[in-house]
Amino acid sequence: MATNIEGIAAQVEGGRNFDSPPLERWHPPLSGDIAIRITADGTWYHDGDPIRRESLRNLFASILRREQDGEYYLVTPVEKWRIEVELHPLIVVDVEQAGDSLELTLNTGKRVAVGQEHPLFLESRLDNVAAVELWHGLCAVFSRSAWYRLVEMADLDGNLCSGDFRLNLLGRA
Template sequence: MTDKLAAIEQQARKGRNFDTPPLHLWHPPLSGDIDIRIAADGTWYHEGRPIVRPALVRLFASLLRREADGDYYLVTPAEKWRIQVELHPLVVTEIDAEEEGGRHLLRARLNTGREVVIDAAHPLFLEPAVGEVAAVRLDHGLTAILSRAAWYRLVDSAEDVDGRAQVRSGDEWFPLQ
């Protein structure tokens, strides 16, 4: 691991909230570019080699945000490193339907293990770059594309509403075509 990568990991682990770090409060100056790339399939690479430690990918994903300039950054209170993302930084690996308080909800599990309920704050949208497969909007300007298995499961659960395939989660309806 290079010194830059080790420094980000060390800085991130200091008194860190691993579930919901306050990225919105951290605005350090740009430290530069770091040779990290997230491929379209969700694989993270550092200096051309896959990052094979899932814990490290989860840590870095928790520090990731997309800013108004359209670029992606790993951010800590003291550092901000620009990285490259080919399509979407995260992947939805599973979609589960559940009933909670009498409401039908769709829960998406990301390739980092994090789960998010599909709702108005985390809506589905269709990604034209990959044939209108659904993706979900996440916090901090991030998005996650559905894996093939998650997409097929979602499509299988769709209902015909006004002649369009749609899925419901909470009070929201999301078109799939």
């Protein structure tokens, strides 16, 4: 299995663009389980050791999807490997007001605009900390610092309104 991981890393270092691979068009059969686990704090592990290379973690994040069965898979045009995810695979590390919208920065460096395509929700499994729906069935939960920044943006009643969305951070309707 290490050979496959090293091969993927070599592709990333080769300058290929893995920002938005067309995962929706890739439907290979299940290749099996791979010993990759993502903990609730967003740390990625392979065979029990943290994946320290950001380029490798970001590559894996770019080919990750959650399917109808609730499982997470790393997908290429010819392979599909099931991995373990404790809560959500990605973390929101920063949030900022950008005109009439909110811009989120993920732990992979990707930026996401909150809106209909990427709505916020409160994650009940984490004491109602905010999270955001992403692409390919993925979600990202807010880090503590990003959560505090988001709370500071809300009004006194806990309402956060921006652009085409509204969320009550206190869990009220």
